[in-house]
Amino acid sequence: MPITSKDIVPLKEMRARLTELAEDACAGREKIITRNGKAYVALIDARRLDYYHRLERENIHLGLLDEAARGWDDVEAGNLLTVAELKSRYGRDR
Secondary structure (H helix, E strand, C coil), rough: CCCCCCHHHEEHHHHCHHHHHHHHCCCCCCCCECCCCCCEECCCHHHHHHHHHHHHHHHEEEEHHHHHHHHHHHHCCCCCCCCHHHHHHHHCCC
């Protein structure tokens, strides 16, 4: 559902209407709370926030899988470095 001007609420107004705004958010009508005329926080349904966090974790995992696949491609192509080469390249002794 798109955000409309009715979904942008000043912080001072939000304090007086919190229950109403929370009910709207639970019904899927997210709110943008402003402070001094600028976006400050969002009021969204907690289940949707959980969903956003799951999407974020999945995106991180997909990025890691992509890096692993590129690494495996390097191994198959013979693009390998010895430990000594890695240490000299990155200047670390461990």
